[in-house]
Amino acid sequence: MEPITLYRGKAAVLDRKNVDTDQIIPKQFLKRIERSGFGEFLFYNWRFDESGNERPDFELNQPHNQNTSILIAGENFGCGSSREHAPWSLKDYGFDIVIAPSYADIFKSNCMKNGMVPIALTAAEVKHLMEAASAPDYELTIDLPNQTLKDDKGFEASFDIHPYWKEMLVKGWDEISITLQYEKEISSYESRTKVASS
Amino acid sequence: MGKSIIEKIWDRHIVNEEEGKPDLVYIDLQYIHEVTSPQAFEGLRLKGRTVRRPDRTFATMDHNVPTVNRYFIEDDIARKQLEALAQNCKEFGIRLADLDSPEQGIVHVIGPELGLTQPGMTIVCGDSHTSTHGAFGSIAFGIGTSEVEHVLATQTLWQTKPRTLKLEVNGKLGHGVKAKDVILYVISKFGVDFGTGYIIEYCGEVFRDMSMEERMTVCNMSIEGGARAGLVAPDETTFSYLKGRKYVPKGEEFERNVQDWRSLSSDEDAVYDEEIILDGSLISPMVSWGTNPGMASGVDGRVPTFAEDIIDPKELNRALEYMGLEEGMAITDIPVQHVFIGSCTNSRIEDLRQAAEMIEGREVHKGVRAMVVPGSQSVKRQAEDEGLDEIFKSSGFEWRESGCSMCLSMNPDAVPAGEHCASTSNRNFEGRQGAGARTHLVSPAMAAAAAIHGKFVDIRNFKRTEPIY
Numbered sequence: 001m002e003p004i005t006l007y008r009g010k011a012a013v014l015d016r017k018n019v020d021t022d023q024i025i026p027k028q029f030l031k032r033i034e035r036s037g038f039g040e041f042l043f044y045n046w047r048f049d050e051s052g053n054e055r056p057d058f059e060l061n062q063p064h065n066q067n068t069s070i071l072i073a074g075e076n077f078g079c080g081s082s083r084e085h086a087p088w089s090l091k092d093y094g095f096d097i098v099i100a101p102s103y104a105d106i107f108k109s110n111c112m113k114n115g116m117v118p119i120a121l122t123a124a125e126v127k128h129l130m131e132a133a134s135a136p137d138y139e140l141t142i143d144l145p146n147q148t149l150k151d152d153k154g155f156e157a158s159f160d161i162h163p164y165w166k167e168m169l170v171k172g173w174d175e176i177s178i179t180l181q182y183e184k185e186i187s188s189y190e191s192r193t194k195v196a197s198s
Numbered sequence: 199m200g201k202s203i204i205e206k207i208w209d210r211h212i213v214n215e216e217e218g219k220p221d222l223v224y225i226d227l228q229y230i231h232e233v234t235s236p237q238a239f240e241g242l243r244l245k246g247r248t249v250r251r252p253d254r255t256f257a258t259m260d261h262n263v264p265t266v267n268r269y270f271i272e273d274d275i276a277r278k279q280l281e282a283l284a285q286n287c288k289e290f291g292i293r294l295a296d297l298d299s300p301e302q303g304i305v306h307v308i309g310p311e312l313g314l315t316q317p318g319m320t321i322v323c324g325d326s327h328t329s330t331h332g333a334f335g336s337i338a339f340g341i342g343t344s345e346v347e348h349v350l351a352t353q354t355l356w357q358t359k360p361r362t363l364k365l366e367v368n369g370k371l372g373h374g375v376k377a378k379d380v381i382l383y384v385i386s387k388f389g390v391d392f393g394t395g396y397i398i399e400y401c402g403e404v405f406r407d408m409s410m411e412e413r414m415t416v417c418n419m420s421i422e423g424g425a426r427a428g429l430v431a432p433d434e435t436t437f438s439y440l441k442g443r444k445y446v447p448k449g450e451e452f453e454r455n456v457q458d459w460r461s462l463s464s465d466e467d468a469v470y471d472e473e474i475i476l477d478g479s480l481i482s483p484m485v486s487w488g489t490n491p492g493m494a495s496g497v498d499g500r501v502p503t504f505a506e507d508i509i510d511p512k513e514l515n516r517a518l519e520y521m522g523l524e525e526g527m528a529i530t531d532i533p534v535q536h537v538f539i540g541s542c543t544n545s546r547i548e549d550l551r552q553a554a555e556m557i558e559g560r561e562v563h564k565g566v567r568a569m570v571v572p573g574s575q576s577v578k579r580q581a582e583d584e585g586l587d588e589i590f591k592s593s594g595f596e597w598r599e600s601g602c603s604m605c606l607s608m609n610p611d612a613v614p615a616g617e618h619c620a621s622t623s624n625r626n627f628e629g630r631q632g633a634g635a636r637t638h639l640v641s642p643a644m645a646a647a648a649a650i651h652g653k654f655v656d657i658r659n660f661k662r663t664e665p666i667y
Contacts, residue, residue: 015512016512016513016516017510017513018390018391018490018513020490020625020627022606022625022627022628022629022630023627023628023629026629026633027606027607027608027630028608030233030261030608031233031262031273031275031276031278031279031608032275032279033236033237033240033278033279033282034237035237035240035343045628045629045633050615050633075391076390076391076394076424079390079391079424079490080326080421080422080625080627081325081326081606081625082234082324082325082326082340082341082342083233083234083342084234084237084324084342084343084344087342102391102394103394104391104394104424105394105395105424105426106326106339106340106341106342106426109341109342109345110342110343110344110345113342113344113345114344162220162358163218164218164219164220164356175344175348175356176245176247176347176348176351176352179222179348179351179352179354179356180351180352182213182214182222182352182354185213185214185222186213186222186224186250186352186353186354189213189224190224190353193210193224
């Protein structure tokens with residue numbers, strides 16, 4: 001996992017609530033056994049019509065949302081299915097950061113396992129960013145170690161993240177290697193509780 | 199201060215607890231299916247890691263499998279995914295209920311059937327409907343593929359202790375009101391994210407009165423209210439369901455387990471982070487009209503209007519446009535062209551009995567395509583033993599092989615664009631049952647009645663000599 005510390009990028013706006021992972025990556029693309037290459041299918045049914053042509057009215061197809069790497073969305077982003085293909089496709093498309101008032105639990109956890117930061121701000125802050133982001137050359141700077149987000153026009157907000165996940169993201173660690181250092185504790189738990197075969 | 203069942207199970211599973219870190223939690227059981235596991239196994243291979251407890255892991259094929267001609271999988275990519283699962287299970291020594299197995303079925307149907315799911319356990323699966331297993335008084339939740347890999351390698355997960363929510367529904371349900379209606383009612387009342395960050399404990403007379411299968415339906419849809427897990431404390435109903443199942447301990451060991459399982463129930467003075475109390479007698483048979491499970495109404499109700507201001511107008515507009523409905527229209531005026539009885543929510547034997555009872559001696563409405571997909575081979579066999587398949591077939595239903603099928607249409611079963619489907623599944627998201635498909639979530643009895651009438655009907659008005667289940 002690539003470490004993330006100071007991040008700067010342009011933001012796209014998807015002003016919709018309860019965006020579910022079936023929309024982020026529809027089921028027909030879940031049959032592949034690889035982790036990569038899902039970006040072209042991101043928001044597939046919203047991005048493309050039945051003939052495969054871009055729908056011009058869909059937010060991410062609009063000119064001002066091109067070449068962006070931060071996605072700003074409405075509350076409860078990533079609800080529904082646990083498919084990790086959702087963060088895989090967002091990341092592969094080019095989004096490293098998501099900003100929303102709230103996230104579904106499984107999606108949030110899946111993001112962090114893939115070096116993506118799901119930043120939760122207040123509804124008022126997200127609304128402000130959604131309006132501001134339409135300006136040309138508008139960029140956001142995220143300082144993960146200090147848990148702050150700001151633009152070049154004086155807006156600044158702070159966000160919460162569990163210190164464990166922050167360290168994992170900032171250092172780009174592989175979580176399984178960390179856990180395997182707890183082998184003694186796991187084995188001792190198993191013998192203490194007599195975890196039998198089923 | 200007393201503890202809730204949620205805290206009791208949690209505390210029992212802590213492997214490591216330290217300041218500044220989430221708890222390292224032991225996972226008793228992991229279920230695996232073909233869609234969310236291949237990248238996890240590949241991750242193990244790339245790092246030269248093994249599966250720590252193959253004996254605590256159980257796999258099945260369900261999402262991709264065809265429900266007719268199941269051995270002939272036209273879709274190359276789907277076939278490769280099923281082959282990858284078989285290969286991975288072989289390589290890492292994991293039990294697999296494959297297409298040939300008499301135990302094959304939807305992961306959340308077969309786990310309980312086989313007695314793998316037991317009270318007090320921590321259970322995970324790369325599938326959000328893992329919450330189903332909470333019906334047995336276990337903490338069961340869906341995880342992503344990276345976490346699947348983490349559990350395969352370490353049999354643990356780093357988890358922050360969830361908040362607890364007590365959801366109490368008292369009173370008696372009316373005739374024709376089922377478990378599906380209860381959970382749809384709760385989600386329509388509190389929204390699709392009221393449970394985010396919580397584990398729900400379902401309490402009160404309504405859940406105590408439910409069978410295990412009904413409790414599974416409720417717990418299954420906890421995730422549709424945002425809660426990764428929801429559970430019901432184990433009781434006599436639980437123990438008698440479990441007794442004698444394949445992987446449940448026998449004899450004295452079973453009795454010892456029952457004694458321990460009883461001690462899991464929440465203490466009288468347990469404190470929850472949040473409590474909700476509802477009256478079950480107020481619940482009607484429910485029908486979802488929109489594009490998430492919170493957008494649902496009683497069958498005697500109407501689609502909301504903009505003036506009522508219940509739902510954000512932009513969201514309401516988008517949902518009505520997608521669903522092809524008018525604001526304020528009666529639910530019973532919504533036409534139905536497809537009926538799907540199946541999925542991990544409602545594909546068990548009691549579900550099929552309820553549906554069969556509604557249609558016996560009647561015919562599927564002209565212009566309706568109706569299908570039953572039993573949750574497992576075992577459910578299918580039992581239904582056939584009881585003659586339910588004949589009732590379905592003679593009414594005009596298709597009788598299929600077990601799998602996830604039209605709940606998410608990863609296999610060839612799908613609803614065409616613009617057509618309405620009365621579905622016993624769990625998600626009415628855009629495109630879920632096929633691009634442009636319009637899903638309405640209902641109970642099996644409501645779905646069966648819609649098949650007969652070609653539209654939604656209030657099953658409480660059905661004139662029957664026998665009471666409706």
